[in-house]
Amino acid sequence: MPGLQHSLTLNKNLDQRARERFTSSMRAWVLTDLAGQMQADYEQASTDAGESHCSGEAVHQFLKNRGLFKWYSSLRCATQELVWQSVLRAIESDPDSVEKIGTAAPPEQGGSLALDDTIALPDYIDTMDVHLMPGNYQGGHSDGAEAGVVYDNGLDVFSFGVMGENLDDIGHSMANFTRLKWPELNPKLIVDVGCTIGHNTVPWKQTFPEAEVHGLDAASPCLKYGHARAEAMGVPIAFKQALCDALPYSDSSVDVVFSSMFLHELPTPFIKAFFNEAYRVLKPGGVLINMELPPNDALGAYAAFYLDWDCFYNNEPFYKDFRDLSYSGLCSDAGFAEQDFFQATMPRFTYVSEAEFARASGADATFDADTGRLSDTITWYAFGAQKSGASR
Numbered sequence: 001m002p003g004l005q006h007s008l009t010l011n012k013n014l015d016q017r018a019r020e021r022f023t024s025s026m027r028a029w030v031l032t033d034l035a036g037q038m039q040a041d042y043e044q045a046s047t048d049a050g051e052s053h054c055s056g057e058a059v060h061q062f063l064k065n066r067g068l069f070k071w072y073s074s075l076r077c078a079t080q081e082l083v084w085q086s087v088l089r090a091i092e093s094d095p096d097s098v099e100k101i102g103t104a105a106p107p108e109q110g111g112s113l114a115l116d117d118t119i120a121l122p123d124y125i126d127t128m129d130v131h132l133m134p135g136n137y138q139g140g141h142s143d144g145a146e147a148g149v150v151y152d153n154g155l156d157v158f159s160f161g162v163m164g165e166n167l168d169d170i171g172h173s174m175a176n177f178t179r180l181k182w183p184e185l186n187p188k189l190i191v192d193v194g195c196t197i198g199h200n201t202v203p204w205k206q207t208f209p210e211a212e213v214h215g216l217d218a219a220s221p222c223l224k225y226g227h228a229r230a231e232a233m234g235v236p237i238a239f240k241q242a243l244c245d246a247l248p249y250s251d252s253s254v255d256v257v258f259s260s261m262f263l264h265e266l267p268t269p270f271i272k273a274f275f276n277e278a279y280r281v282l283k284p285g286g287v288l289i290n291m292e293l294p295p296n297d298a299l300g301a302y303a304a305f306y307l308d309w310d311c312f313y314n315n316e317p318f319y320k321d322f323r324d325l326s327y328s329g330l331c332s333d334a335g336f337a338e339q340d341f342f343q344a345t346m347p348r349f350t351y352v353s354e355a356e357f358a359r360a361s362g363a364d365a366t367f368d369a370d371t372g373r374l375s376d377t378i379t380w381y382a383f384g385a386q387k388s389g390a391s392r
């Protein structure tokens, strides 16, 4: 069953559960039914007006004053705020267990937590509540793990059951895609950059039990919680506080650099610096794989508008800039050979049979322009490159 199943789940009373369920259902309705009506309205209205639009911006301008667009937008904003409010209420009513999560020594499963209080957070992290999350990932610089609790429980409400048990389907999908696409890889060190609470880091260890798996992030409260969470699940992960533009590894020492839903939250110079770092630390034959939203140059105008909505209305200021970049250009500018670029879409690993996953994520799989719409039929998009060089 999708949703949080691990033992750090907060005790929630019936009212709190009802509030969360209402918020999830409302989001599911807005993102499927109402979104469908908005698209139908756009198609009819643009046909009636004799207009066709060649970019997401043009669609946005055309729709801005239409009732359905306003309705969709205000309900999405309202339900985004409800996500955090419903979770914060549960946290405020159970402060003891939140406190315990941050301070109690987790059971020893062999994982570790290395924080670095000399790291100065970049301004873009420190000055904004991304996707309206109160206090952002660093929880307003609190000492505890509360921001991690907020994120885990909030993402559970936000994603209305489409992200797998313990919100780990992206990690399972990307790890198994990697296992199937590069069967000779045999990774010894896998690094998840921007791991937040490690929900998509854990599946890499479950897929590659022989590998050492690290989860890196800038935000210490999320790492503290992620460490406790992974230990509670019995999965040893090494969590480290680090920035993506200064990966704490020597040259050619890492087999897989992974990121998930990470790049779209970075200003472009940080994205480029991260790609340079990924190229530097990867061994020849190692793989950079990023799960992300698909690029605008691969989408039609309406899909580009739809995915960029968050940039304008959900405190995601870098979303569109990132999706306007050439993803293959990012890889080749960092040093990867052009022919080693890959992009793929895949079904959710934990929702389909392994045979179906293998078929649909194979090398000849086609790109699905609808990828990225949060709905119960979502498929994941990934891109990256294998570092060429001497055989492994």
Ligand SMILES: C[S@@+](CC[C@H](N)C(=O)[O-])C[C@H]1O[C@@H](n2cnc3c(N)ncnc32)[C@H](O)[C@@H]1O
Binding pocket: 122, 125, 137, 138, 170, 193, 194, 195, 196, 197, 200, 216, 217, 218, 219, 222, 242, 243, 244, 245, 259, 260, 261, 262, 265, 266, 270
């Ligand atoms: C959207 S979350 C990533 C979500 C997660 N990887 C997943 O699979 O759902 C973005 C994360 O990136 C971290 N972050 C932002 N800028 C960073 C940077 N320059 N270096 C390292 N982590 C950063 C934030 O603290 C946050 O935890």
